Amino acid sequence: MENGYSDGGRARVPGLKVNQPGNTERIVEDNVGKEYVFRNAFFPPPPQSPNVPENAEYPEQSWNFAPPTNRQIIATIRRMKNGKATKPGTMPNDLFKATLELIVPYLGPIYRATFTLRIYPADWSSTETIIL
Numbered sequence: 001m002e003n004g005y006s007d008g009g010r011a012r013v014p015g016l017k018v019n020q021p022g023n024t025e026r027i028v029e030d031n032v033g034k035e036y037v038f039r040n041a042f043f044p045p046p047p048q049s050p051n052v053p054e055n056a057e058y059p060e061q062s063w064n065f066a067p068p069t070n071r072q073i074i075a076t077i078r079r080m081k082n083g084k085a086t087k088p089g090t091m092p093n094d095l096f097k098a099t100l101e102l103i104v105p106y107l108g109p110i111y112r113a114t115f116t117l118r119i120y121p122a123d124w125s126s127t128e129t130i131i132l
Contacts (some may be wrong), residue, residue, distance in 0.1 A: 067112040070104050077104070087126075 015027040016037050028034055068076075077100055080093035096103065114120050 067115045068108070070108040073104050073108055073111065074100060 013031075013034050015029045016034055017025050018028055018037055020026055028037055077093075077096045080096060082094055082097070083092070085092045
């Protein structure tokens, strides 16, 4: 097979058109610039002042919150896709599924404690968003 115009099957984000002041466009080609464009598009900074009126009226709650039960945790783990992980460097979903009966009695109290103690480990909120 001849080596033609191929990138070897690597995924690449094409150049991004960015609007600039004065109705001009520029194309961002480097990865650092693309990361900056995506981050600002998907995670804009919070507004300077809150947009919520001081006398805002909210509807009644639709349901009462309850921490997750072991049964709900088991159902969630069973729905996880095989051959995947929540993010690179973490345990694969297959491991959770294979050890379900063993780990849920430990996971349940840990998950419920995040609500009763109002503690949420910072690492749990760290995710990697893959933009397709």
